[in-house]
Amino acid sequence: MSAFFRSKEIQLAILILSFLAVFIPYFLNIPSDHPLNVFSTKLILIAGITNAFTLALAVYSQFRRGLSFVRRRARGYIFKIYMMTAIILMLIFWTMGETTGPYHWVMYAIITPLSSVNYSILVFYMASTGARAFRARNAKALLLLITGFVVLLYQAPLTGAIFPAINPLGLYFGNTFAMAAGRMFLISVTVGAIVFGVRVLMGKETQVLGFGSEKE
């Protein structure tokens, strides 16, 4: 039975059915209580629920792997103990409620400051990369350097307040060159994604669908 569900044909059939269930109501002019729309919404919900179960399985799998590490006293097993303890604690806290109590406290007092600090570290990497990358190595790099220079000056709010003339120039670079590049990315990425999606629907992307071993 499991072999049947794991077969390439069944997986592709589910894939195509799911695709059509979202694709058709998006394009057709049908009311929200139309059976096709209702089916589509139900399918999306089923996908969400299945996702949640898969996540539960993934947590279970992490836990099992962690236990195996600890039993073997493999390198870094202490961290696995820490991880499993954290999982158990968070599960217990979660049962006490998400909106108050220890779960809430962990999110506010531990996760959020750590997350914010890590994000802010990004500024150091960005500054260092920017400072090293802008070199007038040739005519094109010089143009880029001058543009970058103007945009950086414009981005600092004080500059615009002292030299208002920088504002239209900075806006011009942003609204023409940067936007043109942004549009180019959007178009090329979208087309690339659609073509990739069609290949997936045709079952041609064997490795990402988990059929890599069948190929050869």
Add this chain to the structure above:
Amino acid sequence: MSEKKGLMRFLAEYDRRIIYLLIFVVVIGPLLSPFILPISVSPDTQAYYNVIDKLGPNDIVMVVFDTEFSGFMELQSGILASMRVMIEKGAKMVIAVSHPEATGIPELVLNQLADVISRKQYTYGKDYVYLGYIFPNEAAVAATAQDFHGAVRQDYYGKSIEGTLLDKVKDWSSWSLISDYTTGIQSQALINHYGLRGTPMIVNCIGVMVATQKPYVSSGIYKALLQSMRGGAELEYLIGVPGPGLTAMNSFTLGHYVLIIFIVLGNIGYFGYTRYKQKPTGG
């Protein structure tokens, strides 16, 4: 001569930790000892303000915290300032998040807006509802756009959404506006399933996203775009309520200037040492 060469070499190949240190100093300094620097308001921020300023008590706005907590720090000023205007105007708000970490953010924001909430007697259920983490993926966004009550039945606190302002919401067409505060988690999904169908959208995005979000403004999908913390500070300035954005603008300004100085010095080093070193010798 060798001293000059040594200086040039230093400028060309300085340790990146020097940049880290100086950036740290110019960011921390103004925060520890605040001072006031003037700022200018960009047309983008003015346009954003104009959109939220036109909202009224009959408008229902979906406020999406499309960010994890880390990105919230950059968006915080725009969130506080724009939500303050929405509450002042009496617009109804339905708050949703698209990252599990963000579930704590709305309460944090609402606490900071307690003064205007109590002054305007803005009440939960009638004027605003918090739905929690309802956008884990694009499928969920699509579901709410097609049939909202088919996809969402409870608020963040586990109470039924029946009998709240959400009774008026049916699908994508029920919303007056979607206000997306984003680091890019579900912004594309919101565009795909709401914006492209015709729901008006405005966005407050992090700095690196600006260039890629602007095309959506010119194509009319976004009615306006608020750029990162700088846009937030400008909005605070426009509404006359200073907040975290204006406080951070000094560090923001000085950080940019330090980077410019490093770029100039690096180029001096490049022409004085690296390029000289790279020149072929002999012939």
Add this chain to the structure above:
Amino acid sequence: MGASLFGIPGIASGKSLGLLLDILIVLIVIYYIRSGKKLFIRRVSGLDAIEEAVGRAAEMGKPVVCSFGIAWNGFDYWTMAGLAIMAHVARLSAKTGTRLIVPTGGSTASMIVRPVAEEIVRTALMLEGREDEFNPNDLPFMSDQQYAYTGGYIGILQRTKPAAVIMTGSHASEAMNIAETSNAIGAITITSGSYISNVAALACASDYILIGEEAPAASAYLSDDPGLRSSIRCQDIFKWISIALLVLGLITFNAGSDFFLRLLSS
């Protein structure tokens, strides 16, 4: 936006042209895949460099670090494109006997993707007759938190000093931290700007970068199947259509006609 130029009965307002273009793109891809034509495809330096990078790692006896992103939305197309590139890296590593480290995690949904990544690496080793060399510890799960994952990833780079770091898939802001660290330890850094806002910054920090549609096209580009390779041509056709619409729209709009505006609103 202007009023629609045309509408297909039953199709939602403003979506007729989109539907027609979608159908056209599907038909062209099917045509190219079925035809099996051998078409010229320009070299993609970022993808070509992967072979060089893995070869260099093999010569130096150092590992290769390759990641498929943090999979914000689970199996979205970026993640799948990242997995396809990772599968190629895994095959090259298995062939050359190079240790491959795949840091995983970064989002809750990444836990769903991880088993597939594991399967891909295992399969690559199996195809080279080295299945016994598969080590699940070389696919460490860092955390479902984005920046805890980043810290773990950077730690791996600092400790193992890999010869190459290949970062594909849906990496977001953490990509900058990783690419800069990779640059600092002297590894060949190959990235893909899936999160398009990152592209400019990553282009500065990387030795090679896959821009725009290059990453989703990678699996076809790296494939031996001529039909699959020729499907990339469809992207070119649609880019030409886009360019034609842009240029014609620019000319006619400035001449006072809103024809293309109305066409695109259809």
